[in-house]
Amino acid sequence: MSAQAKTRRKTVKDIAKAKSGDPLVCLTAYDAQMAQILDPHCDILLVGDSLGMVVHGLPSTVGVTMEMMILHGQAVMRGAAQAFVVVDMPFGSYETNSDQAFLNAARIMQETGCQAVKIESGAYAATQIAHMVERGIPVMGHVGLRPQAINVDGGFRAKGRTEDEWARVIAEAVAADEAGAFAIVIEGVAPDLADQITASVFCPTIGIGASAGCDGQILVTNDLLGMTDWVPKFVKKNADLKSVIGSAAETYAAEVKSRAFPGEAQTYKLTKTARS
Ligand code: KIV
Numbered sequence: 706m707s708a709q710a711k712t713r714r715k716t717v718k719d720i721a722k723a724k725s726g727d728p729l730v731c732l733t734a735y736d737a738q739m740a741q742i743l744d745p746h747c748d749i750l751l752v753g754d755s756l757g758m759v760v761h762g763l764p765s766t767v768g769v770t771m772e773m774m775i776l777h778g779q780a781v782m783r784g785a786a787q788a789f790v791v792v793d794m795p796f797g798s799y800e801t802n803s804d805q806a807f808l809n810a811a812r813i814m815q816e817t818g819c820q821a822v823k824i825e826s827g828a829y830a831a832t833q834i835a836h837m838v839e840r841g842i843p844v845m846g847h848v849g850l851r852p853q854a855i856n857v858d859g860g861f862r863a864k865g866r867t868e869d870e871w872a873r874v875i876a877e878a879v880a881a882d883e884a885g886a887f888a889i890v891i892e893g894v895a896p897d898l899a900d901q902i903t904a905s906v907f908c909p910t911i912g913i914g915a916s917a918g919c920d921g922q923i924l925v926t927n928d929l930l931g932m933t934d935w936v937p938k939f940v941k942k943n944a945d946l947k948s949v950i951g952s953a954a955e956t957y958a959a960e961v962k963s964r965a966f967p968g969e970a971q972t973y974k975l976t977k978t979a980r981s
Contacts, residue, residue: 714820715748715789717843717887723748723909729888729921731911732929735760735777739926740784747788749888749911751823751923752778754793755852759927766852769795771809778817790819791845796853799824803836810842821887825851828877831884838885846881848874848902849915850893861937863914865898875902882906890923891915893939914939 723729731749734740735756743750756777757769778792792813799806810822821843824830834844849864865871874894881889882905889906891899892913899916912919914937928936931945960966 712786714787717789717821720748720789720888720909723920724907728919729909729911731921731923732926733759733923734781734785734926737780737784740781740788740790741786743926744785744788748921749923750781750785750788750790752781752790752792752817752819753823753925754795755925759925759933765855767796767856769793771795771798771812775813775816778813778819782818789821790817791821791823792817792819793823799830799833803833806833807837807840807842810837810844811840814842821845823847823890825853826877826881826886826889827851827854828873828880831880834881834884834886843887844885845911846878846886846889847892848877848881848889849891849898852892861893863893863895865894871898874898875905878902878906878910882908888921891919893937 720729729748730746731751732743732747733753733755734743734750735752740750752774754766754769754774756773757763757766760777761773763769774792774795782790794806794809794813798809806824813819813822823845824833824847826834826846826848834846837844850861852861855861865874875898878889878891886908888909888911890911890913891902892915894915896916896918899910899912900918903910903916903919909920911921911923913923924940927933928940929943931942932947936942957966
């Protein structure tokens with residue numbers, strides 16, 4: 706049995722404890738190597754559709770496909786041993802009706818082995834959430850700034866700027882909670898609004914650009930690691946990997962050009978023997 710198979714993986718019950726316990730530590734992961742590095746530190750690893758922008762260079766998450774989510778979900782599942790792995794449902798894969806949502810979510814779970822899916826949950830999505838949960842699929846909601854809706858919103862805009870919008874975000878969170886979501890991501894809202902949602906719902910809330918009072922926090926890992934030039938206000942870069950990688954590549958380029966690489970330490974020392 707492999708070391709990974711022996712490790713107990715977190716379940717929805719462990720995630721639910723965050724409502725009265727320590728905050729949930731959540732990060733995005735898109736490949737096996739990063740999942741393996743992050744796994745010991747995280748309660749939840751999210752295979753976010755942000756991978757469309759971060760990994761594939763797309764302008765938004767709108768162009769992300771089921772195939773992309775499944776491929777990256779499979780990779781993350783190979784690297785993560787104990788974290789609860791959630792895979793985002795891409796734009797267009799769940800909005801039509803409950804049957805479409807269930808069939809695509811079931812495919813994601815069967816083909817990746819992940820523990821749950823996430824959908825960006827406007828009020829309409831409560832029907833889909835209830836349908837999936839009743840049929841065995843744990844669903845994470847996502848309210849506030851919903852990146853899949855940027856074409857309606859006219860860009861990535863923080864939410865809750867008017868009384869109507871404030872009330873709508875709360876209603877969307879409560880609808881997802883009542884439909885059975887096991888957790889809800891709150892993105893891009895004022896701390897007061899996030900705190901009000903956290904107090905209004907039964908399930909744990911996970912903030913990104915929201916409030917330290919949420920039941921957990923999530924960030925896009927590449928932002929946390931300083932791989933991206935521009936990051937939103939709510940990101941705290943804990944490393945500067947862009948410079949580290951750039952300078953490693955610069956040193957490599959110089960050593961290749963000067964023939965200092967490969968050196969003695971990087972070359973095989975084989976002695977020729979007579980032909981057998
Ligand atoms: O796609 C994603 O990475 C997300 C998180 C930022 C919450 O939805």
